[in-house]
Amino acid sequence: MHHILIVDDHPMMAIGLQSIAKTVIENSTFTLAYTFTEGLDALAKQPADLLILDLAIPGTRGPEMIDSYRAVQQDVRILVCSGRDELMNAPICLHRGANGFLHKNSFDGEAVTAIRAVMENKKYISTKVKDAMLSNLMEGKAMQTDPAASLTPREREVLGLLLTGKWLKAIAEELNVKISTVGTQKNRIFKKMKVDNIIDLAKKFWYLEEKTADHL
Amino acid sequence: MHHILIVDDHPMMAIGLQSIAKTVIENSTFTLAYTFTEGLDALAKQPADLLILDLAIPGTRGPEMIDSYRAVQQDVRILVCSGRDELMNAPICLHRGANGFLHKNSFDGEAVTAIRAVMENKKYISTKVKDAMLSNLMEGKAMQTDPAASLTPREREVLGLLLTGKWLKAIAEELNVKISTVGTQKNRIFKKMKVDNIIDLAKKFWYLEEKTADHL
DNA sequence: GCGACTGGTAGTAATATTTCGATTTATGTT
DNA sequence: AACATAAATCGAAATATTACTACCAGTCGC
The missing domain is CATH 3.40.50.2300 (Response regulator)
Structure with missing residues (x-):
């Protein structure tokens, strides 16, 4: 049983x-x-x-x-x-x-x-x-890790907000920081995730999106 | 049966x-x-x-x-x-x-x-x-059909390029028009699709995307 | 032929973003 | 304590985008 x-x-x-x-x-x-x-x-x-x-x-x-x-x-x-x-x-x-x-x-x-x-x-x-x-x-490479693993907690937070489509200004207000700060975080996220634009970023994290797509 | x-x-x-x-x-x-x-x-x-x-x-x-x-x-x-x-x-x-x-x-x-x-x-x-x-x-709005139906051919073209994550500059070069033109088209697309940002736009057209999530 | 409308195109000023470099704070090491 | 490091923050200049307005060329109905 x-x-x-x-x-x-x-x-x-x-x-x-x-x-x-x-x-x-x-x-x-x-x-x-x-x-x-x-x-x-x-x-x-x-x-x-x-x-x-x-x-x-x-x-x-x-x-x-x-x-x-x-x-x-x-x-x-x-x-x-x-x-x-x-x-x-x-x-x-x-x-x-x-x-x-x-x-x-x-x-x-x-x-x-x-x-x-x-x-x-x-x-x-x-x-x-x-x-x-x-x-x-065999190629001596390290084990594959979470693409977001290299992100800091704050960066992950910003990532989440970016994926909701919010503007930097809105994110800055929500997090109570200056816009330039959010800009820097976004930049670092893009660099770490090796993307160039928000669409490619969204694709990398498409699985997080599925939830939000329901209440468009 | x-x-x-x-x-x-x-x-x-x-x-x-x-x-x-x-x-x-x-x-x-x-x-x-x-x-x-x-x-x-x-x-x-x-x-x-x-x-x-x-x-x-x-x-x-x-x-x-x-x-x-x-x-x-x-x-x-x-x-x-x-x-x-x-x-x-x-x-x-x-x-x-x-x-x-x-x-x-x-x-x-x-x-x-x-x-x-x-x-x-x-x-x-x-x-x-x-x-x-x-x-x-009750608000007199028509039933939603194809979201892209109201777009002109050129707008659809720009939409496609936007969804690949290209910047306005790159799109303008590809279409041989000024950046401001692409800006206008993008603006009109956003208005017609009732979105505010590229992420929401991408979500509306998810079915144009190949299923990328599974084999990223 | 003449408005009215549509699609495509731009210019411009206001906004937003990117991209630097620099500072601050917290944490861990010697 | 002094030092190194990582995380988070911000200012400012260079770029990019947005939100307007406007123009022109077809097309449609009359």
Whole structure:
């Protein structure tokens, strides 16, 4: 008898995952949660054998979420399921303590493999990620990191506001700093992210946009 | 006995939809397709009673897809299921001949309602969209169709270049006009599209973008 | 032929942004 | 304590964009 908690802000995706998990783990019960805090509460109320976690749920900053859930139940198996760039995020999540990383574009066969592996206390990453990590290793390159990892907290804050389409003036007012300050931050963000214009920046962080697109 | 075709590039989302549809329509068979052409082929091979269609699948231009499927089977019920801006896209899709529009963030209850309505040959849109359309109507505004319909050819050309992130200067050189001219066009585009900044503009035309998010 | 309208084009002044370099503050090291 | 470093801030000049207005060439209806 196993209990599985699925945290995903897309209910239909959660149901898809549940449907797949049911075929892998017999005799299982499920809780579906649709926000970060809802998920935390659910885990606090009932320990889970498996936590399937969407990275991109609103009000969170991605991989850091893993820590929060581990803090509630230290030994929970965590399978991150994200639509964000796999090559970038899988290593980050595993490094942060996840047991597996499953891309949302994966076919159900891969989902089955991932769930099975994690339930057997093994780590799971896709072959694609394994290969990439291996070839990075052989070329002596450091592991792929979050593109925003090199940004300072303040820069990330400005990044978020820039992606809402706000003007520098509005951002400056919101943050209570001078416009020139925001200009400098924007400049540094562009340089660090190796982009030249706001459109390319937005594309790099398209996955953050999906949430906002709903209430245009 | 009903046959249902689900076209979505996220297999797990497709499974979620299937799982929900199963509870609504008894005695149903399913085909899941993961690309636009796969979907077309599947429909050509076996007529469907219901087509659940994701708008954002790669290699397509959004709502126009509806025409392609109707060309294969004129009387198929089409329920569009998209994660993008509902207020804008739902009217467009229905105007183009879809039978319903379901947002991907909807809860399963709404999905059930939507599927049931469409299967009963009724139209389905969310209350949110209904309200918005109604208030538009009362204010005498026309129903939203193609957002770019009101743009002139030249404006569309500039729009395309703007969405690649090019600066006015580069666009002006490319089109062999003065920067001020491009500035004017941009201004008119912004006004017509009722946006204030390039990010919101890009969001309005998300379906022109190749699905960059997944392979960044 | 004559307004009225549309599409494409610019000029200009007001605003916004980029791009420097420089200062301040906090933190960690020796 | 002295020093180095990273983060955040800001001023000012150089550029770029926006918000106007205006002009001209077609086109349509009459």
